[in-house]
Amino acid sequence: MDHAKQRFDTLDPALAAGTAHAGFTVTRAVPLPEISGSAYVMRHDATGARALWLACADPNKSFSISFKTPPTDDTGVFHILEHSVLCGSARYPVKEPFVNLLKTSMQTFLNAMTFPDKTMYPVASTNTADLENLMGVYLDAVLHPAIYERPRIFEQEGWHLEVTGEGDDASLSYNGVVFNEMKGALSDPDDVLYQALSAALFPDTAYAHESGGNPRKIPTLTYKEFLNNHARHYTLANSYTVLYGDLDIDRELAFIDKRFHTAQARDAGAPNELELQAPVRPTRREVRMATAPTNSSIGLSYVLGTAADRTRVLAVDVLLDALCGSNEAPLKRRVLDADLADDFSAMLIDGVLQPQAMFVLKGLHEGATERFRALVEDVCCELARDGIDRERLEAALAQAEFTLREGDWGGYPDGVALSMQAMSGWLYDDERPLDYLRYEDALAELKAGLDAGYFERLLQGLICESAHAAEVELVPVEGGDAADETLELAQTRAQMSEEDLAAVTREVEALRHEQEAPDTPEGLASLPSLTVDDVEAPAAEPEPRDTQAPLPCIAHELDTHGIDYVYHYFDLRRLSFEELPYVGVLTDLLGRLDTARHSASELDTLIGKNLGGLDFFTETYTRDDDLGFADPVLVVGASSLRANVDILATLPREVWAETLFSDAARMRDALTQRKIALEQYFVGSGHAAALARTSTYFSAASGAASQMAGLDYYLFLKGLLADWDARAQGLEARLSALAGHIFTADEVTVSFTGNAAERERFWEAGGPLGLTPAGDVAHRLAIPAPAPRNEAFVIPSNVSYVARAAAPSSADAGTLGAWQVATRALSYDYLWNEVRVKGGAYGVGFKRTTEGLRQFWSFRDPAVDATLGRYDGAAGWLAGWRPDSAELDGYVVSAVAAHDAPVKPRQLARRQDMVRFGGRPAGWRDLVRAQELACTVDDVRALAPALADDTCARGICVFGGREAIEASGVAFDSVTELVGA
Template identity: 55%
Template sequence: MTDIAAIAAAHGFTLEGSQSIAEVEGTVHLMNHAASGARLMWIANDDANKAFSITFKTPAADDTGVFHILEHSVLCGSEKFPVKEPFVNLLKSSMQTFLNAMTFPDKTMYPVASTNEQDLVNLMDVYLDAVFHPDIYRRPQIFQQEGWHLEVEGEGDSRRLVYNGVVYNEMKGALSDPDSVLYDTLSAALFPDTTYRFESGGTPAAIPSLTYEGFLDNHRRHYRPDNAYIILYGNLDIDRFLGFIDEGYLGPLAGADRAGAPNPLTLQAPVVCDLARASMATTPENACTAVGYVVGTAAERERLMAADILIDAILGSNEAPMKRALLDAGVADDVVAYLADSVAQPFAVVSLKGAREGAAATLKEVVAREAARLADGGLDRELVAAALSHAEFVMRERNFGYPDGVVLSMSVMAGWLYDDADPTAYLRYEDAFADLRGKLDEGYFEALLRSLFLENDHWACAEVVPVSGSENAEEEAEERAVAAALGEAVDFDAVEEAVEKLRAAQEAPDAPEAVAKLPQLTRADIGPAPAEEPWRVEEAAGMACIRHEVPTRGIAYVYRYFSLDGLTFEEIPYATVLAFVLGKLATARRSAAELDTLVQARLGNLGFACEVHEAADNREKLTPVFVVGASALSENVAYTVSLVREVLAETDFADTARIRDILAQCRLAMEQSFASAGHSSAMARVASYYLPAAVLREAAGGVHFYRFLRDLLENYDERAEGLVAKLQELAGRLFVDGACTLSFAGSDDDFVRFVEAGPALGGAAAPAALVVPAPVLRREAFVVPTDVTYTAMGYDADLLGAPYSGAWLVASRILSYDYLWSEVRVKGGAYGAGFKVVRSGNSRFYSYRDPRIDETVERFAGAGSWLAGQFAPTASELDGYVVSTAASMDAPVKARSLVRRQDGMYFAGTTLADRARTRDEVVAATLEEIRAAGPVVDSVAGAEAVCVFGNREIIEAANAGLTVIDLVS
């Protein structure tokens, strides 16, 4: 048996304890590096997707966003790796399955993951050197680029100062979201004397007050071993990793001078704030209000789990009792509740979106009244038990979109940062679930409800009030303040000279000898593709069934795909409305609340959506489907049949008031998505200018659908009766066996139980009626309430005669992480940019939280020429792109995601052999093949299909020839 204590001691670590933890399927070892004071945890198990992270305690002391800017900046070159963008180099060249960094309200985390141990060592080396020995002390341009700098816009007498910088623009976009402003306002009211009163990401008003000297001082005081938490995860050579960390970093830093203490992280004494108000320039529909209640401290793990379960039970759905009471009060479009954790004092939040006048007072009144009713005997314990069951399912499935090592590291830091006495508290949950289940009938949750909402001496209420005026009023005020600080006579020439120096630094190529220092794998390190479990098609209950052989760890995943071919194009938006309301209304057997409770208790999830698949070899061949997805633990497989059948065949659509609530919530969610993640909407919309499948997707969920939904809500009273009849008729026409393809993943025993439960509905498919309008090329800009823009440009490569191959995937990665990263992000100040191409031919550029349009469109237009003529990598650089592209195809995915990917391949007519062939093409890609994509990329841009979502003033100032449309006003 491996002597972990001896291995640790050999590298300067003291093993403080080891414990077997079933929830991580392994053993957790806790260590301390005696000489440097660094803490280390190894979560040892058999997972081949290994991970490393280092986290620093970084409580903010102001709103300058210094730790957010540091998070970006330390990854811009270091002592050992003196290149401008080692982070991007790793994205280009490693086999990483996760690579990022995150700024939290009180900590900064740098996690990476890889299935290749040498690659993980390489990633760890770059990250450790970045955090401990960054180039920020030698290159002040990093601070200017990632944080903020001044630029001059306009000419002659119209010249004016503007700010630019990656974090500055990121936070302009982030704080255009009323939910973010509301959270910040509530947090400041709850914690007026601690770090949580500040926006750790930085506010646009405060970021320009951060000086370079203050920036460096914060790094010196916080990025040090005795303020660090290191986590290793997975099946790795611990002797190698501990030796590397000690000899390369912790050992040499052990005797380093300390530059002063880190910022303190203290607890807030109880306070009450009856109402904190923030105003922002946004549409009236974005008014919102929230009340927050401190639950306890991060060390109270079981109480926090119980609070999370309680919040889900009474506020987690439209039929949950407290949410229903708030919706019935008629003062908001939606109610959202959650536990805000990963802070020293987690707090429960109940918020109203689309709030009307007087909503804050009503919110407090209804919460108090309903809490008293529930605590005094009105709490349905079956509802709480169902929420507990659902929480257990979520924790066991662990399908959070990240590798397990990253997710578990984040979980650990939600407790360890605040409690050195029990670092593994947030990894363990089985005993707490069992304990809480035992307390269900003991009045525990009623007592918790009372203490949380009724007897709490630490709570606050906040609201965001929309105001009229320029969306850039705050920015203009900042510019005036800077001009005043610089003196009456602003030296525009000096500012322009500084920008030229910054541009020169950004454009200067890395020295070849510096690039050569970066650790890199070669094509020879790629190895064979990991085996992917196949699928087969067989008959089940008279329907075609896609049977997956994916390991599911005791969970069954069931999907039903009903053809939408029998609908007309005009009916497609109604199908999406149907997807929104199913599962949220009463059925012939149960009330909506009873149905919700049963679904929570017996299913892992139940969801409905419309989606469109297109044949890989024929852009005109579409497979539009209505998706019904359900999952359950093995013992509950029969409920994936009985509950789904009840919802599909017996839903009562007569409750028009509830339907209105649901649709208003959907409208609000779409509007906020346009403003906060507009690149996704812009990419979807631009594809509809040239791709038939995208025209149909727009009708099912894009701008086309949004306009349909707004019109429906604005005329709801007149259209409600007809809507009810339409939904009933559509359900009868759609949900028939003749139009259904099944998909099942789970054990053979589970499949037998599924079939024996009788999934058949009966009925034949309706005759095909769907005719999709032809795409029309457009250049559109949609005005939405945000301070930034999102721009997309695209075209169909198939129409340009460009066959798809793996070389296109490599070219896409090159454009995203070389040309566009440099031109749009680094020089242009956008938070993100990229180029995507898929097998069907759909090829699109995009920018994210971008302060500019014309310059971005111009840079998109130059991408193909750059690829064909200026892209001149060394052999090792090209190998890096190939390695990282292959690794992105090989990255492990969770069972649910793999099932959905394979179902998509089935409908597109592609096979695992096609996927393997593409991977082989990636591995074999040559420079000539990649450069040959350049003229096609030029043609994609030359089609001039452009879509923008964003700020009115930026859009109206652009010269891109856009048709400007007010979308949400």
């Protein structure tokens, strides 16, 4: 056993309960095999602050400090505080220390989050000095924020009035980062429905309120109330600190203790209470929202108990997956067959004091309102009485176990994700900091309960005997909050004198002056920083290799903790361009229909019991500096525990080779659900959709990708479903033939991640995976030449997403590494200040693609034309950029840190596959990293002519509400009603 495992797998006697460490006393020490480590629970002696160290061998260390912040209204005060405390502090008197850290540290995670009842400030880094820098800035921010001395932070991040026009034509508008963020968030029907359900379920508690803030209520928040809420809640007695990873714990506790001792008592009163809601069963409610008619929906929720019952919470998660996790799950199938709506889903809402099971019906059909709740409850009571299919329960439980053991948290480092998990129990009970980190005992209890009727009794109590449930219908209407806001502002304007208007204008000018004033050299010097000399050599990546197998195989021999991953890449260049949308249809249907051997329901259960996942999707590879190259592929990705490697080798083949495309009703259900998911993506992530769309104006690869999974595919799908009865008749033959052309031994590559012995077992079980050469392997894909244009897409949203791209410039002689450094300078300095701070957009950024495109984007933006104008200023700003050596070092360090950020084995293997398929040479990533490290100020400024090159073709894409698009001065080539038409 190596030193790290010896240190963390067994409890350290020096940290036994009762021992004192730098002002903290250990109250519990517990082995935690789920993280291959131990947990040490502590209290800060002087303040009562809670602390927890999750000790394990992970070098990607993390820290978080959290506060219990249950709201008492809809003003979003805690959300505004989350933003505002990161805008300078006593020790770091600069305007945006948070942004300085984003652009200059080696952080692998840096953010802050507002939840319905808590606010968290987590950071992570692989470098100890950097982690301490991050900890120091965050602790000073939450304990000594500049909000008490700089009231305009509240105006910038929260809300303020602005005046447009003069005299009788003068009108008012609201602006502010959180105000605009929440206008975007509450353009999402899912968010509106969830909050309305929460208010119905918990009318007497904090959960009745929108913790992010309702734009109709945010302008009622005063600066005095804002400060009072900070003083009452950001106290150490109300705090929870989590440390994670391979740390010198005494050193870090001493670091924290020193800063805790500087906290001042503001004596503002006690924090808000977080109370349990007594059971209620209100009558069905309506919430009206200005959105597309297709967004009509119903939410139905049942409270399952409290967060204290960890096993019950996990059991409900398993139960909902068994009942509704796929179109073949029994409850979902019954609802779909009843033709109540376009889609139906269920989810567990946890991480709150009283978790709930939530059922959602979307795209309502006639009669849905009257029939939905009775149908759900009747079917659940029937299943509770007659029994839930044992194999389906086993499959759902297997999926839960796989997910827990894999521990893949998406974009979150393990330490940050586990800190959030710890708060799911700890916030509500000081004795339960570990409940949601453990799962072994709960899994064992649920497995034992399969034969004892555990899940049937759970369903009976949850649904059939519920005393705490609510139902809300979301009704789309015209006008809504936007019209109410306009009327409110008009009434306010009517009551204001010319002097009142002048006072508003003067205050905005003062705010702009403060925003534009540079930080003092002394303030900047106060910030902790790293230099290029602090950048350590990266850990060597295990290299993949080609290995002998029945098919071309890339072997990634990585430590996957007992999980095998396989990806099959099927080249699509033998298809025609017109066939590409049908590839998208194919990927949306595979795994959801009958095969020659199994019904859709049997297949669904088989996959759930034996595989961690089975996914069909498309990717398109390009070549650096070659916009005309495109290599689209269909990817089949699957994973399993090692014990199931033989099924990993055979089950995907059954799906791709033997699926029957004859069930038109099931196909329509699946494709309708995909259409709805894309519509939600356009509204919630319009910046990404707009950015992808601008790429299609120049790149053949992007054009192909759009046909299979992007905006063009959505438009194709919309037309297909609108004319379903006529077009479905020929779909069976078309999809069967298409599958036959794609799934052959011609130009397929298999990537296997796991150890060599498991790879051998995979090939022994699968052989050539049933694939044979097709004979005709000529490439015939001809992608139409892209053309730049200006497009607008109307979505039901109160904010916009504004993207602009330019074709490669002959003036662009910069390296990719230099562009990476410039990207951080533009995104976190110029664009952040201009578009976010001054303009009020929630997010903004720049990127230069490896193909040479230069792209700008904004997120939840109240403006269109003003933002485009600020994009125009980027070249001049970059040409005049004069950072000192410390600032440049910061950008270089952060660029390299992003390059070196640790990834999970599966993610590493996929990244290496994509580097290969992109035709990049060996050592390409090392080359880019070396370019970043060698980057000079002159290298960055030399990129400005490429940004300024007005001989390059440009294209603009805006996703937003119709009013904003029509008010824009952009001469759009087309304006398309995207959602609901």
